[in-house]
């Protein structure tokens with residue numbers, strides 16, 4: 001028998017932002033229902049950020065050991081994938097069990113409902129036969145799934161997405177990665193460093209196509225040095241699975257591989273979730289929101305589906321904005337000028353705000369400054385593995401940075417300083433008046449500033 005169940009707030013989809021909002025709202029005393037069809041916590045802890053970064057930590061150690069003989073003495077390391085797979089299974093994902101997330105949310109007072117939820121009007125969500133009715137409203141956090149590519153034959157093959165890659169118990173002898181974005185590049189380097197023969201196929205004319213072209217060239221060059229084949233600007237005609245191998249037809253010729261990883265884009269999980277019942281377009285590619293993450297009457301949206309960057313930190317930040325709006329405490333307005341992104345390749349590529357091309361498209365009076373890390377004192381000391389660069393993008397009319405890239409060892413950490421500068425609109429003159437610790441990698445920012453001519 002169907003039931004109508006009242007509450008204060010329903011969180012539909014418990015990814016990082018939804019989980020955060022559900023916990024905080026429940027701790028504030030609201031009656032919160034969280035609806036999840038899969039694992040509470042979403043993609044990041046089970047199939048995304050956390051397990052992939054555990055892989056990367058191990059792969060970086062393999063590379064570092066390989067460098068040791070040049071600076072410290074011979075080191076011997078036998079890359080052992082089972083250690084990585086076991087660490088992910090036990091430490092990262094608890095064998096893909098969300099118990100710890102559930103305990104935390106229940107501890108805060110959230111009622112968790114397992115199942116596929118669907119909007120059924122303002123403040124209403126249907127799960128199976130039951131309808132939950134929220135006095136305050138619904139927070140939508142349904143996230144993304146790997147995009148299905150329109151490549152002939154592909155769907156009939158047992159290809160990997162990020163989900164199978166995170167569960168890989170064994171290393172494929174050869175791996176083709178379709179997609180040279182952040183996820184594709186990170187995983188390509190991991191599998192290569194552990195011993196797979198890896199080819200990256202990218203239809204755009206360069207890998208990491210949303211980043212500065214300088215960083216695409218840097219990573220492509222280093223991948224080539226490591227033995228990873230990168231083919232950009234390709235056309236992928238079809239995929240077959242024959243006698244246990246994949247056959248990928250690329251630019252008219254066949255590439256055979258033991259495993260195929262498709263890491264080319266993500267689709268928002270907003271089809272068939274009842275957007276039309278709250279007056280929104282069910283065919284839209286993302287859910288539009290205002291600065292307080294309001295999308296419709298009694299509906300807030302957070303996370304990848306909002307189209308402001310598919311990152312855990314964006315989802316959680318938006319969750320904070322929603323909590324503030326629902327509790328009426330601080331009035332936070334979401335601000336995306338300084339969204340930081342880090343591709344955890346080695347070297348890491350950290351970037352924030354606008355690329356030079358984007359800034360020019362916006363008609364800003366663009367000035368850029370560069371520095372190469374190998375030319376810095378710290379780069380010289382570091383030697384092997386010192387590749388990287390700093391690129392600053394300034395708006396000369398306002399005298400502030402609007403974007404920056406820090407690629408190199410700990411590039412994502414160096415980025416923090418630049419993200420603050422972009423976020424707080426610190427005048428370039430103020431940054432130029434600072435002194436940076438010697439001999440750090442981030443001191444190269446001073447050299448990049450020297451190249452910026454704001455006159």
Ligand SMILES: Cc1cc2nc3c(=O)[nH]c(=O)nc-3n(C[C@H](O)[C@H](O)[C@H](O)COP(=O)(O)OP(=O)(O)OC[C@H]3O[C@@H](n4cnc5c(N)ncnc54)[C@H](O)[C@@H]3O)c2cc1C
Nearest residue numbers: 013015037042043048049117143144303304310311312315
């Ligand atoms: C391999 C990989 C590596 C990544 N690395 C990073 C990284 O290093 N740093 C970073 O910031 N980001 C990273 N990301 C991105 C990050 O995982 C996401 O941005 C993050 O999970 C936030 O997503 P979200 O909040 O939109 O929801 P998601 O995490 O996608 O979760 C949405 C939840 O909603 C549930 N759901 C969907 N529809 C329904 C429904 N109808 N009913 C009930 N439940 C539903 C889903 O089951 C899911 O649990 C990575 C992603 C991948 C795939």
